[in-house]
Structure formats: structure tokens, C-alpha cells
Amino acid sequence: MEKKMKTKVIVFLLIVAPSLLFGQSQIRKCIICHQKPDIHKVMPTGIERPVYVDKKILKSSVHNTLKCQDCHVDVTSIPHQGLKIGRVNCARCHFNGNNLGAPNSPMYAQFWASIHGKKVRAGDPKAPHCQSCHGGHNVFKPSDPKSTIYKKNIPLTCGQCHKKELHDYSGSVHGVAILQKGILNVPVCTDCHGKHDLYSSDMSISHTSKQHVPDTCKSCHDNYSLMRKFKLTTDQADTYTQSFHGIALRLGEKTVANCTSCHGTHTIRKQDDPKSSVYPANIPKTCGKCHKGANENFAKGKIHLNPENRDSGLVYYISNFFFWLTSLTMLALFIHIFLDLRRKLKEKKETKEMDK
Amino acid sequence: MTENKTIVRFTLNERIQHIVAMIAFIVLFLTGFALKYSDNSVSGWLIQLLGGMENRSSMHYEGGILLIAVGVYHILYLLLTVRGRDQLRRLFFHTSDWKAFCVSFTHIFSSKRPDTPHGRFTTRQKLQFWLVMGGSLSMGVSGLLIWFHDETMSLFSKWFWDFLFILHSHGAMLVFLVIVLWHLYDIHLREAFPMDNSWLSGRLSLERLKQEHSLEYQELMAAGQIDGEEDEN
Numbered sequence: 402m403e404k405k406m407k408t409k410v411i412v413f414l415l416i417v418a419p420s421l422l423f424g425q426s427q428i429r430k431c432i433i434c435h436q437k438p439d440i441h442k443v444m445p446t447g448i449e450r451p452v453y454v455d456k457k458i459l460k461s462s463v464h465n466t467l468k469c470q471d472c473h474v475d476v477t478s479i480p481h482q483g484l485k486i487g488r489v490n491c492a493r494c495h496f497n498g499n500n501l502g503a504p505n506s507p508m509y510a511q512f513w514a515s516i517h518g519k520k521v522r523a524g525d526p527k528a529p530h531c532q533s534c535h536g537g538h539n540v541f542k543p544s545d546p547k548s549t550i551y552k553k554n555i556p557l558t559c560g561q562c563h564k565k566e567l568h569d570y571s572g573s574v575h576g577v578a579i580l581q582k583g584i585l586n587v588p589v590c591t592d593c594h595g596k597h598d599l600y601s602s603d604m605s606i607s608h609t610s611k612q613h614v615p616d617t618c619k620s621c622h623d624n625y626s627l628m629r630k631f632k633l634t635t636d637q638a639d640t641y642t643q644s645f646h647g648i649a650l651r652l653g654e655k656t657v658a659n660c661t662s663c664h665g666t667h668t669i670r671k672q673d674d675p676k677s678s679v680y681p682a683n684i685p686k687t688c689g690k691c692h693k694g695a696n697e698n699f700a701k702g703k704i705h706l707n708p709e710n711r712d713s714g715l716v717y718y719i720s721n722f723f724f725w726l727t728s729l730t731m732l733a734l735f736i737h738i739f740l741d742l743r744r745k746l747k748e749k750k751e752t753k754e755m756d757k
Numbered sequence: 758m759t760e761n762k763t764i765v766r767f768t769l770n771e772r773i774q775h776i777v778a779m780i781a782f783i784v785l786f787l788t789g790f791a792l793k794y795s796d797n798s799v800s801g802w803l804i805q806l807l808g809g810m811e812n813r814s815s816m817h818y819e820g821g822i823l824l825i826a827v828g829v830y831h832i833l834y835l836l837l838t839v840r841g842r843d844q845l846r847r848l849f850f851h852t853s854d855w856k857a858f859c860v861s862f863t864h865i866f867s868s869k870r871p872d873t874p875h876g877r878f879t880t881r882q883k884l885q886f887w888l889v890m891g892g893s894l895s896m897g898v899s900g901l902l903i904w905f906h907d908e909t910m911s912l913f914s915k916w917f918w919d920f921l922f923i924l925h926s927h928g929a930m931l932v933f934l935v936i937v938l939w940h941l942y943d944i945h946l947r948e949a950f951p952m953d954n955s956w957l958s959g960r961l962s963l964e965r966l967k968q969e970h971s972l973e974y975q976e977l978m979a980a981g982q983i984d985g986e987e988d989e990n
Contacts, residue, residue: 648795654810692907702916708923716919723927730931734938740865741947747868 430479431469432456459538461547491531511597527562534558553579555589566590569667572676576667586627593617609666612650614659615641640705656691663687663704679704763960764983768840772959777827782936784820785896788813789929818904825897828890847877848887854880876972885940892932899925 434440435454442452459465470476472489494503497510512518512531520528534550541548549558556576560567570576570590578587591599593609600607608617615638621627623638641647641660649657663679670677678687684700692699706713708720767775791800791813807813835841857873857880864871878886899921902909910918945953948965955961963983967974977983 645792648792649810652795652801652804652810692910694907694911696911698912698914699910701914702919704915706919708919716916716923719920720923720927723923723931727927727930727934730934731938734934738938738942741870741943744868744870745947751868 431476434480454538462536462538462540463542464538464540488530489532489537495531508597515595515597515599516601517599529562533561550591552585552589553583555591556580559590563590566667573665573667573669574671574674575669586630588621592620609661611655611659612653614661615647615650618660636707636710637705640707658691662690762963764963764966764977765959766955766961766966767959769959770834772956774827774831774834775956777823778831781820781824781827782932784816785824786929786933786937788817788820790933792817793926793929821897821900821904824893825901828893828897844877848883850880850883854883874971875969876976877970879969881943885935885943888935889932889940892928892935896925896928896932899928 432454435452436456438453440451440453441449443449464472472491472493473486474490474493475486476484478484492509494501495509496503497505497507499505513522517529521530536549539547539549541551543550543552545551546553548554556567556570556579560570571580575587575589578584579589595608598608600610602609602611604610605612607613619638622633623635625635628635642651646657646659650659665678668676668678670680672679672681674680675682677683681697681700685695685697688695688699703713706716708716711717713720787803788807791803791807794800795804804810804813807816835845853873857871857875860871860873861880873880902921903918903925906918909921945956947953948969963974966977974983
């Protein structure tokens with residue numbers, strides 16, 4: 402027993418303790434300077450950048466077991482005046498197939514094909530890197546409300562650069578719901594645009610391309626149980642698909658309206674909101690974008706009309722009338738032709754027998 | 758020896774009208790139902806074959822113009838020419854048609870078609886004529902209004918346009934049933950399988966004239982037109 406105990410103590414002293422102490426001492430050493438709130442560095446361009454590190458946040462982040470140098474590999478000496486210290490390269494651990502404890506996912510590669518990744522590769526200084534969205538020392542799981550990519554925080558994260566879009570979104574029905582009412586079932590930026598698979602709307606593979614917009618909206622608006630929570634129906638999705646606009650778009654027409662052509666994108670509001678593009682008084686202007694001469698008569702009647710729905714009034718009854726008229730006509734003609742053919746075959750048989 | 762002899766039932770002008778209407782109907786049905794049943798993979802394939810939605814629309818419009826043109830020509834033909842007026846007079850329903858219609862129901866399960874005497878047009882032919890004319894008229898008017906959708910919606914309203922669309926879409930099916938199911942079977946296939954070619958030759962044998970249009974046969978006999986002017990086949 403004593404021997405075993407001894408070996409354990411030796412192993413602890415020789416291997417575990419130094420690594421723990423070293424790790425701790427690394428952070429401890431760095432933090433001596435970097436915990437000062439006003440610490441900053443001067444970039445080669447002359448711009449001052451804060452390099453303050455909140456130890457508490459770092460210790461509660463997903464990277465709490467890492468040492469400073471695990472990420473900041475080019476900081477090789479303290480102090481580091483004169484050293485060229487670049488941006489942290491997350492891909493050292495975050496690549497698909499890693500065994501370093503980082504989650505394995507194909508999305509790391511997706512980023513480089515995305516519009517952001519392309520701009521980074523092209524050397525655009527404004528293009529976002531991993532840490533622009535996920536944070537530097539404050540990386541938390543997406544489900545953690547402290548995370549910059551927690552659902553409710555995503556609009557603010559994207560809005561750091563996309564200021565106009567954030568402003569428009571904040572007033573929209575989706576934005577008000579999540580930002581003011583805290584309803585998490587509504588779409589934020591990434592739900593429509595994608596996360597790492599984010600492309601320019603001009604590209605056909607984009608979730609927000611002309612052809613893909615209906616599918617993107619349908620991912621929620623075709624979900625009956627979700628829509629019922631908001632006292633909405635899935636009729637809008639169905640009727641669009643069956644409408645001329647929907648059919649033409651599906652069959653490759655590029656000039657027809659999709660959801661956003663009428664409802665807007667970041668500015669989507671309820672139909673009874675006077676600021677909404679589909680508010681009855683605004684219909685002439687909205688339809689008029691494509692249909693010259695659109696006037697207030699365009700708003701008389703339902704746009705997302707489902708003839709099979711009783712709410713459609715007269716159209717429902719006319720449609721039903723035609724359904725029965727057509728069915729009965731078809732039935733009558735089939736019976737007529739069947740009986741007539743039978744009669745004709747009989748006649749033929751009789752004349753043959755008479756000939757014999 | 759009447760079985761070898763034929764009479765001219767349709768003039769060349771009438772046959773050309775029929776062929777033009779037929780072409781227009783085929784184009785309209787194909788391009789129209791491709792939209793109505795666009796969920797169907799055949800429709801998708803057909804639309805791609807026609808060169809996309811925009812071409813489908815223009816072909817449908819062209820078919821519509823053709824049908825309206827031949828329709829207007831036909832109405833003028835019926836009203837302004839001597840033969841047309843004579844044909845039109847014979848196309849109206851009479852009490853004998855009502856009787857024939859009722860008799861057809863009492864004989865519905867009998868082994869022979871009732872021997873109701875018919876004139877130039879049988880009751881079924883008259884009915885088909887008026888159904889196709891009425892159907893084409895409503896399809897033409899609603900089609901034009903749908904074509905000029907912006908003007909229609911500005912002048913009337915969105916719900917009126919929805920009504921027109923339903924009328925056009927369902928009406929097409931009814932016209933299709935009358936033409937393809939009934940007319941094609943009853944007029945083109947029934948008496949002469951695989952096809953009665955009077956719509957191309959314009960001729961009908963005296964034997965069939967006597968059987969199917971006995972009153973016209975008697976009329977022509979009395980006028981002395983059959984024995985004197987009939988052609989050898």
C-alpha cells in the first residue's frame with residue numbers, strides 16, 4: 402500500500418504538478434499585464450488596440466483549460482516588444498478530423514467557401530475571421546446566453562458590421578419578437594443566411610438566392626405546429642407554391658416574385674402594420690414594382706388565396722362547384738362511352754352471327 | 758349501289774377551320790395543363806422542352822390568338838355566308854332533339870342505338886357544337902382578361918381576377934373532357950376505327966348518310982341532289 406502511495410506521489414510531483422503549475426504560471430504571468438483595463442497595443446498603422454483580458458471570462462469560456470500560448474503561438478517572450486504578433490489561427494485545432502478536443506465538423510471548411518471566407522482570402526481588412534463572430538477570450542457554447550452566437554445575440558454580433566440590416570431587422574416582426582419579447586422561435590440572421598455556409602444572394606447556392614428564398618422561409622412557415630404558436634397558418638407557403646409566381650420560380654423563371662419581393666427581407670412586418678410593404682395601402686406600390694399600373698384594386702381580395710379553404714368565400718364555392726361539375730361530367734361521359742362501346746360490340750357480334 | 762357513293766359533307770373552308778381550331782386546342786391544352794398540373798414531372802419536362810415558363814406563356818397566348826381568330830372567323834362565316842347561315846339554322850335545337858335526348862336515356866341499356874331520325878346534325882353533334890362554342894367563348898374572354906392581368910386587376914379587383922382564373926382553369930378541364938373524351942370518341946372514332954376521315958376528306962358515304970342523317974338523306978333525295986350530283990368514290 403505504501404509503495405503504491407509513494408509512486409502516486411512521485412508521478413504527481415514529476416509529471417502532473419509541473420504541467421499544472423506551468424500552465425497556471427503561463428496565464429498568471431501574462432495576466433499580470435493583460436488584466437490592466439487600460440492596456441493597449443499600438444498597431445503598425447498607428448491605431449491603438451486594447452489587449453485587456455478579463456480573467457473571469459476566460460476561465461469560464463470553453464477554452465478554460467488552454468494556456469495563452471496554445472493560441473498565441475507567436476508570443477515567444479515576455480515582454481514582447483518588437484515581436485510580430487498576428488491574429489490567432491483557430492484552424493490549428495479547429496479542423497475536421499482533429500483529436501485535440503475541438504469539435505469535429507465540416508463547417509470549418511465551409512467558412513472558406515463562404516462570402517466572408519472569400520473576402521478574408523482576398524485580403525479584405527474588414528472581412529470577419531472566426532473570432533469576429535465567436536469572440537476571442539469570450540468563446541462560449543452557442544446555447545450559453547453569454548455567447549456572442551447565442552440566438553438572441555446573433556443580430557447584435559452580425560450588426561457590428563451590418564449596421565443598416567440590424568436597424569431594419571430590429572423593427573421587423575422577427576426582430577421585435579426576439580430582441581424585445583425574447584421569443585427564441587423566430588429567425589435571426591443565420592437562420593436565413595446560413596452560418597458558415599453563407600453566400601452572396603447572387604449565388605445560386607445561397608440560402609437567400611432568388612430560387613431558394615421560398616424554401617428558406619418555408620423551413621418555418623411550412624411548419625404547422627410552429628406557426629400555430631403564433632396563430633399563423635401554413636397557407637402562405639402552400640398558396641405561394643401553387644401560385645403562378647411559385648410555379649414559374651420553381652421552373653427556373655428569374656423575374657417572378659418570391660416571398661421577399663413583396664414582404665421585404667430585413668424589414669418584414671405584420672400585414673396590419675402601416676409600415677409593412679403588404680399593408681393594404683402599400684400594396685399598389687409593392688405590386689407596382691413589377692406590375693405597372695397597380696392600384697388600390699390590387700388590395701381588394703386575398704393575395705395568398707387558397708380556393709380549397711372556406712375562408713376564401715365566393716372563390717371557395719365556385720371552385721367547389723367546378724370540382725363537382727367536372728367530376729360528374731367525367732363520370733357521365735365515361736358511363737356513356739362504356740355503355741355505347743358495349744352496345745357496339747354486341748351489334749358487331751349480331752351482324753357476324755347473321756352473316757354466318 | 759349507294760355504299761360506294763359519297764357526298765361532300767364539309768367544304769374545304771370548313772375543314773380548314775376545323776384543323777386550325779384543332780391545332781389551337783392542342784397547343785392550348787398542352788401549354789395550359791403544363792401549368793395547371795405543374796407538380797407533375799411530365800409537365801416540368803414539357804415546359805423545359807418548350808424552353809421555359811416564358812416560352813410556355815407566349816405559346817399559350819399564340820394558341821389563344823389562333824383560337825379567337827378562327828372563332829371570330831367561324832361566327833362571321835355562320836352569319837354572313839349563305840352556306841353558313843344554312844348550317845347555323847340546322848344547328849339550333851328543336852323539340853325533336855329533346856325527344857331524341859329522352860329516348861337515348863330510355864334506351865340506355867338496349868343493344869341498339871335508338872333509330873331516332875336525324876337531320877344534318879344529330880342531337881349529340883349539336884350539343885357538342887354549342888358546348889365547344891360556349892366553352893371557347895368563355896375561355897377566350899377569361900383568357901384575354903387573365904393575359905392582361907395588370908389592367909384587369911386595376912380595373913376590377915384581385916378577387917375578380919381569382920374568379921377568372923378559377924373559371925379559366927376549371928373551364929379548360931370541361932372543354933377538354935367534351936372535346937377529347939366525347940367529341941373524339943363520338944365523332945371521330947365510333948363509326949370508323951381507327952379514324953373517320955370525313956374531317957380530312959369532307960366526304961360521307963351515302964350509306965352512312967341514310968343511316969345517321971335520314972332526314973337530310975330524304976331532303977337531298979327530294980331535291981334531286983343525290984342522284985344527280987353525287988361523286989364516285
